[in-house]
Amino acid sequence: MSGLQxxxxxxxxxxxxxILMHASPDGDTIGTACGLCGIIKRLxxxxxxxxxDDIPAMYSRLVGDAVTCNFExxxxxxxxxxxxxxxxxxxxxxxxxNLCIDHHVSNTGYADITYVDAxxxxxxxxxxxxxxxxxxxxxxxxxECIYTGISTDTGCFRFSNTTARTHYIAAQMLEAGIxxxxxxxxxxxxxxxxxxxxxRLVTNTLEYYCGGRVAVITVLRSMLDxxxxxxxxxxxxxxxxxxxxxxxxxxxxxxxxxxxxKASVRTHPPADASELCRAFGGGGHLRASGCRIKGSEAxxxxxxxxxxxxxxxxxxx
Amino acid sequence: MSGLQxxxxxxxxxxxxxILMHASPDGDTIGTACGLCGIIKRLxxxxxxxxxDDIPAMYSRLVGDAVTCNFExxxxxxxxxxxxxxxxxxxxxxxxxNLCIDHHVSNTGYADITYVDAxxxxxxxxxxxxxxxxxxxxxxxxxECIYTGISTDTGCFRFSNTTARTHYIAAQMLEAGIxxxxxxxxxxxxxxxxxxxxxRLVTNTLEYYCGGRVAVITVLRSMLDxxxxxxxxxxxxxxxxxxxxxxxxxxxxxxxxxxxxKASVRTHPPADASELCRAFGGGGHLRASGCRIKGSEAxxxxxxxxxxxxxxxxxxx
Numbered sequence: 001m002s003g004l005q006x007x008x009x010x011x012x013x014x015x016x017x018x019i020l021m022h023a024s025p026d027g028d029t030i031g032t033a034c035g036l037c038g039i040i041k042r043l044x045x046x047x048x049x050x051x052x053d054d055i056p057a058m059y060s061r062l063v064g065d066a067v068t069c070n071f072e073x074x075x076x077x078x079x080x081x082x083x084x085x086x087x088x089x090x091x092x093x094x095x096x097x098n099l100c101i102d103h104h105v106s107n108t109g110y111a112d113i114t115y116v117d118a119x120x121x122x123x124x125x126x127x128x129x130x131x132x133x134x135x136x137x138x139x140x141x142x143x144e145c146i147y148t149g150i151s152t153d154t155g156c157f158r159f160s161n162t163t164a165r166t167h168y169i170a171a172q173m174l175e176a177g178i179x180x181x182x183x184x185x186x187x188x189x190x191x192x193x194x195x196x197x198x199x200r201l202v203t204n205t206l207e208y209y210c211g212g213r214v215a216v217i218t219v220l221r222s223m224l225d226x227x228x229x230x231x232x233x234x235x236x237x238x239x240x241x242x243x244x245x246x247x248x249x250x251x252x253x254x255x256x257x258x259x260x261x262k263a264s265v266r267t268h269p270p271a272d273a274s275e276l277c278r279a280f281g282g283g284g285h286l287r288a289s290g291c292r293i294k295g296s297e298a299x300x301x302x303x304x305x306x307x308x309x310x311x312x313x314x315x316x317x
Numbered sequence: 318m319s320g321l322q323x324x325x326x327x328x329x330x331x332x333x334x335x336i337l338m339h340a341s342p343d344g345d346t347i348g349t350a351c352g353l354c355g356i357i358k359r360l361x362x363x364x365x366x367x368x369x370d371d372i373p374a375m376y377s378r379l380v381g382d383a384v385t386c387n388f389e390x391x392x393x394x395x396x397x398x399x400x401x402x403x404x405x406x407x408x409x410x411x412x413x414x415n416l417c418i419d420h421h422v423s424n425t426g427y428a429d430i431t432y433v434d435a436x437x438x439x440x441x442x443x444x445x446x447x448x449x450x451x452x453x454x455x456x457x458x459x460x461e462c463i464y465t466g467i468s469t470d471t472g473c474f475r476f477s478n479t480t481a482r483t484h485y486i487a488a489q490m491l492e493a494g495i496x497x498x499x500x501x502x503x504x505x506x507x508x509x510x511x512x513x514x515x516x517r518l519v520t521n522t523l524e525y526y527c528g529g530r531v532a533v534i535t536v537l538r539s540m541l542d543x544x545x546x547x548x549x550x551x552x553x554x555x556x557x558x559x560x561x562x563x564x565x566x567x568x569x570x571x572x573x574x575x576x577x578x579k580a581s582v583r584t585h586p587p588a589d590a591s592e593l594c595r596a597f598g599g600g601g602h603l604r605a606s607g608c609r610i611k612g613s614e615a616x617x618x619x620x621x622x623x624x625x626x627x628x629x630x631x632x633x634x
Contacts, residue, residue, distance in 0.1 A: 057562075157474045157487070158505070160498040167488035170474070171481040181477040188475070189560045193529065196561055200520045203513070212510065243506045244513055245374075 002113045004126075008133045010099050010113055011040065016074040017047040020097070022081045023088030025051045027152025027187060029080040030059045032101065032123040035138075035145030036079060037066045039127065042136045046071045052088030058186045062145060077101065080123035080149075084110045101126055121161040124149020128169045143176035148183060156184055195236070198229040202237055208247075209305045213312055215241035216301060219254045238264040238288075248317065249276070249308045253300060260294040263304055270315045271308075279307050319430045321443075325450045327416050327430055328357065333391040334364040337414070339398045340405030342368045344469025344504060346397040347376045349418065349440040352455075352462030353396060354383045356444065359453045363388045369405030375503045379462060392416070397440035397466075399424045418443055438478040441466025445486045460493035465500060473501055512550040515540060519554055525564075526622045530629055532558035533618055536571045555581040555605075565634065566593065566625045570617060577611040580621055587632045588625075596624050 019037055021029040033049040040047040048069035055063050076097045081087060082104035084094040100111035103126065105118040117126050124146045131138055138146060150170060154162045157170070174180065191199075198219070205218040219234060227233075234254060241250030248271050252264040263280070266288050267273040273289035280303070282291020293300045336354055338346040350366040357364040365386035372380050393414050398404060399421035401411040417428035420443065422435040434443050441463045448455055455463060467487060471479045474487070491497065508516075515536070522535040536551060544550075551571060558567030565588050569581040580597070583605050584590040590606040597620070599608020610617045 158498065158501040160496070162491070162497055164488040164491040167484045167491060171484035171488065174479070174481040174484060179477070180479055181475065184475040189556070190562055191560050192562045193525075196520070196523070200517075200523070203517045203520065206513070206517070208510075239506070243508050245507055245509045 001107075001109060002115055004115060004129060004133065006113050007099060007101065007115045007130060010075075011043070011130070011134065014075040014098075015045045016071050017045065017077055018069065018073040018075070019047060019049045019077045019079055020081060020087055020090055020093065021049065021051040021079060022086040023052045023090075025053060025055060025059070027059065028122045028124055028149040030055065030062055031145040031147075031149030031152065032079040032127055034062050034066050035124060035127045035142050035149070036077065036101070036130070038139070038142040038145060039131050039134060039136050042139075042142075043134060050090065052090045058190055059148070062148060075099070078111060080104075082107045084108070101130070119163070119165075121159075121163060121166045122149040122153035124153075125166065125169055128172070138173065138176050140176050140178055143173040144178045144183065147173040147178055147180065148187065151180075151184060151187055156188060192230075192233065194227045194229045195233040197227040198223060198233055199237070201227065203240075206241070207301075210249075210309050210312055210317075212244075212246045213317060214249045214251065214305055214308045215244050215247045216251045216253065216305065217241055218297060218301075219252065220297075221255045221257065238266060242266040242268060248312060249273075251304055251308070253297070253304075255297070256292065260292060261297070261300045262292050263290060263300070265289050265291075265304075270317075271311055276304070276307055276311055280304075318424075318426060319432055321432060321446060321450065323430050324416060324418065324432045324447060327392075328360070328447070328451065331392040331415075332362045333388050334362065334394055335386065335390040335392070336364060336366045336394045336396055337398060337404055337407055337410065338366065338368040338396060339403040340369045340407075342370060342372060342376070344376065345439045345441055345466040347372065347379055348462040348464075348466030348469065349396040349444055351379050351383050352441060352444045352459050352466070353394065353418070353447070355456070355459040355462060356448050356451060356453050359456075359459075360451060367407065369407045375507055376465070379465060394418065395428060397421075401425070401427045418447070436480070436482075438476075438480060438483045439466040439470035441470075442483065442486055445489070455490065455493050457493050457495055460490040461495045461500065464490040464495055464497065465504065468497075468501060468504055473505060509547075509550065511544045511546045512553070514544040515546040515550055516554070518544065520557075523558070524618075527566075527626050527629055527634075529563045530634060531566045531568065531622055531625045532561050532564045533568045533570065533622065534558055535614060535618070536569065537614075538572045538574065555583060559583040559585060565629060566590075568621055568625070570614070570621075572614070573609065577609060578614070578617045579609050580607060580617070582606050582608075582621075588628055593621070593624055593628055597621075 019033045021033045037047040037049050049066045078100040084091050097111040100114045102116050103120040103123045107116045201223045207216050238252045248268045250266045254262045265273040277289035277291040280291040280293050336350045338350045354364040354366050366383045394416040395414050401408045414428040417431045419433050420437040420440045424433045518540045524533050555569045565585050567583045571579045582590040591601050594606035594608040597608040
């Protein structure tokens with residue numbers, strides 16, 4: 001692992017950059033790659049970005065013509081990519097990556113120069129330092145890139161990875177005149193038609209147990225087939241049962257392709273989600289855990305609810 | 318209207334405070350009142366808070382024993398209260414309010430000393446200045462009060478009232494060690510059982526028109542009666558149709574008690590919501606407007622959709 005100064009020196013001394021994002025790109029890899037591209041161009045150098053997968057429509061404005069590469073690439077940077085495997089079909093660049101800028105503590109150090117700041121909520125936070133060290137004051141475009149990365153990875157300043165520094169950087173991006181209401185509407189308030197349809201079907205399965213302290217929703221294969229919902233659409237549903245007032249244990253059951261169910265358990269204090277899941281050979285975090293259970297929908301539900309009841313009664317609930 | 322120095326002088330020179338919130342209390346009036354109470358107590362003075370309405374459960378931890386008043390009140394402050402009418406049954410205090418701290422440009426100036434900073438996204442932002450001027454460094458409790466007010470009034474830093482200063486203040490509140498993930502979960506991720514049930518019924522009414530560019534949901538009186546949903550629960554629904562990918566005009570129809578429907582229209586560029594609503598004698602903002610239309614559900618829906626279609630076709634959509 002290298003220090004920030006190695007990154008600055010490398011950028012100053014080279015030109016003609018290709019900046020790679022990870023596959024299944026999110027706002028942080030896109031914001032970091034595009035923001036860095038903008039910073040490098042401000043130095044009078046050439047840069048472009050690339051991703052093995054399609055860029056989701058909500059980020060297309062950010063990427064714009066940064067994907068156009070009308071020069072011979074001499075330097076390759078990876079942005080927010082913890083492992084070469086995450087480059088998708090661009091993992092063919094393995095061994096040729098000169099610089100990697102990342103915030104994942106799990107970074108495998110595959111680049112010649114790897115800079116990891118695991119304290120940063122988003123890789124885009126690191127761009128702020130890079131811009132400053134290179135004497136580039138973020139313009140509106142660079143500011144939107146940095147803000148997008150930060151907002152995406154912190155759930156708009158909601159998650160516990162948000163630090164005081166995150167807010168200080170956001171403040172300075174706002175000073176560049178970006179329209180955060182519009183940016184965040186695009187990032188957080190757009191749902192696909194299939195996600196909406198899946199939500200509708202799944203909400204109809206909502207059941208309460210233990211006087212409303214346990215809530216269960218069920219996602220059947222037939223619902224996924226009917227709506228064409230993606231994995232991402234399903235992922236968001238797990239948060240739903242716990243959001244209901246009075247619910248302490250929220251359970252999302254997903255029918256597996258190979259039979260049986262995958263349960264995602266989210267809890268509020270004092271319930272321990274990992275304890276509940278360990279009883280079925282699973283595990284995870286204190287408030288978010290998972291397990292796989294064989295059996296029919298009724299059997300699986302009854303087993304989980306019984307265990308949840310035991311857990312709550314031990315807390316006098 | 319007075320300057321901040323008058324506020325500081327008043328607080329320094331008096332004691333035994335009652336701090337009033339507005340009725341139907343939200344996170345900003347609660348955070349500002351409780352935070353100010355905490356600041357005044359740190360000066361070795363006595364203070365308590367009061368609200369004409371019940372404090373919602375999600376804020377009960379913040380209020381705690383600040384409502385206990387075991388001293389004779391000598392000074393009355395109103396926090397985030399633009400008009401004495403908003404004090405609910407406490408409007409009997411009209412004429413006796415010594416100090417008002419607010420961020421509403423519409424403040425009627427009913428207090429002896431009124432300090433309004435309309436640039437502040439939340440009244441709680443003003444507390445930051447007050448604490449600083451009084452030499453009180455926010456502890457964890459005061460920081461949580463200020464953060465709660467700010468986060469509530471900016472939709473967790475999403476709305477356009479969020480400024481660079483908002484983020485600078487948030488940064489300093491985080492430095493006091495508050496748990497923002499838990500605070501924001503409480504503020505934004507808790508839904509009442511009746512809201513969930515209403516959402517379920519209403520989502521089942523979702524219809525698309527104009528190739529998915531117009532989406533309509535319908536809230537019938539029978540749904541409100543069945544679920545016991547509150548006005549607040551209905552309010553949140555209006556944002557839903559526009560959140561769907563590809564939708565440019567989102568319409569929420571609410572059956573009126575007196576017959577006919579109230580339509581809430583939300584649009585994305587280039588559609589003008591106020592133009593659509595003006596055609597039915599209503600109006601509002603560019604992207605959020607409303608109108609009342611007489612007729613059956615089918616008639617009202619068909620009239621609105623026809624007008625929306627005309628509007629979109631003029632933009633070549």
